[in-house]
Amino acid sequence: MLWTKRKTLYSIGISVTILFLFIFTRKKYPNSVPPWPTSNNIVIYNRIPKTGSTTFTNAIAYDLYKENGFNVLHVNMTKNRQVMSLPDQYVFINNVTTWTERLPAFYHGHVAYIDFTRFGVANPIYINIIREPLERLLSHYYFLRYGDNFRVGLKRSRAGNNETFDECYSRGGKDCDMKQMWMQIPYFCGHYHFCTEVGSAEALKMAKQNALEKYLLVGTTDRMRDMIALLEVTVPHFFKGALGHFDQLDENRAHLRYTKKKIPPNEQTLSMIRRDEVYKMEREFYDFVRDLFDAVFKKATNGTSRAADLTKMPLQYHFEKIKPT
Template sequence: MARHEVRELEQRQMQEWGVREPSWTQTDSDEDLVIVYNRVPKTASTSFTNIAYDLCGKNHYHVLHINTSKNNPVMSIQDQTRFVRNVTEWKEMKPAFYHGHVSFVDFTKYGVKRKPIYINVIRDPIERLVSYYYFLRFGDDYRPGLRRRKQGDKKTFDECVSAGGSDCAPEKLWLQIPFFCGHYSECWNVGSQWALEQAKSTLVNEYLLVGVTEELEDFVMMLEAALPRFFRGATELYRTGKKSHLRKTTEKKPPTKESVAKLQQSSIWKMENDFYEFALEQFQFVRAHAVREKDGELYLLAQNYFYEKIYPKNRDRK
């Protein structure tokens, strides 16, 4: 009842002072929106990206895949310049959702007036590495006929760790930090404390929202609330769509406690896990102020602010 009265007061004030009621109808500002999803490999990024593809026709925006040569996440300075120009000036492709395995590009350095909205998803570092290890050997259910570069190697992840193999070495964990750190040389120096701090700073200052693979539905729900121009209908599509849990790595075997413990001894894991825990805490903080759970179901909180004491007063008001 109190909430209803507050809402009525808010509406009267908006009418009295000529404040426009917020709506999700298309505006000129909406039509200029650009989202960049610099997706980290093996974090359920294909599942999430397919939601964007499924919604683009209905919600009227463009989806563009950034396909770099040899999947190199680092762009040359000339390619960064071209990319920034494309994103900001390619009006025919706006509104747009760009996605690809590319490390963070700092648009501020190029003097653009309006930066894109960055989003991303990360995953528990060891879980991500295990998934990638088996993906290179057995592929997934997305393109089962495609031959992977490690196909035929039947060594398990545990056997690799026990033998000290290069494909499961702690250095292979160093990926999520540099993806957020960006295009500085130090970002790609394995075990760099500076890179870790830069990645944390970029996450909180440059990204609208960073989710985690383990709580992907909550991530989708909050994006729909914050950016309905792109994600209207995304939550229902995730829950019921056939592509919601697409791309499962085949033949994947969970690592033993011994293998996990061995990897966790490395300083590289400790730094990547530090970053993951930092991102998870930030995500849960944002979620706690946006979502509530009731009877096992999640729901978004209603608008919890309104305007009052608007000055100067309208002299023409009777």
């Protein structure tokens, strides 16, 4: 009889403990699957060189961080590498998701897309900007020779070399090789071995998939203002007031960094480049992202395509028949 009572009390104790743990867990994680607590407090802008990234980072992130209460951190890759080893990816993810003293955080740097979910962690908010691939390459080519208006006194690696892009292309020079154009696809493809293989169809496919599924928003250089407007209404805890701030900047701040001298290529060079497979793939990716952004922007503005309308747009949904829980 005594044993039966003890057994009953023991069972009740276990049941109460389980019930307590269940209630505690439900209160802490109401969706039953515990969300990664920092994912929406981290924005990663894995910026691509010569796409307007300096303007965006300085005129938006560094100007707004105090007002909106977030931290800006630069990811500086050793020797300008774009990819990390698998162990380095783990350390990076662990650092940015557990460094609570620096949350919320806006990370930016020239680094390929890192998939946090491969390590069992929710992805942060990814954003990026891309540029028409030949325009980007031309800007980079002449930047190496003439520099820009951002760091005027800094001598660039090709300073004194006045060879035009046409001349370089006609002799098959390294700086104008189409391998140098294979840039935006690898940044979006990520850290798989095929991402850096020039002309890889698999890399193009992965880049499109990531741009579509892993990034909140990818804009284009020529529509930076539209992107800023969208970010303000979709990530307000980082970008509140961003459009108004951008619009009141003077011309030098709104176009913070531009190459001092660029010579457009002639029609013969253009014709040859347009037939190149690498250019065709990079252009295909650019067109894909541009069309995706355009569709998102038109939907958000209800067809007006005016950035200023975004903050005034009424909700396109409402709730009905709300029942008590």
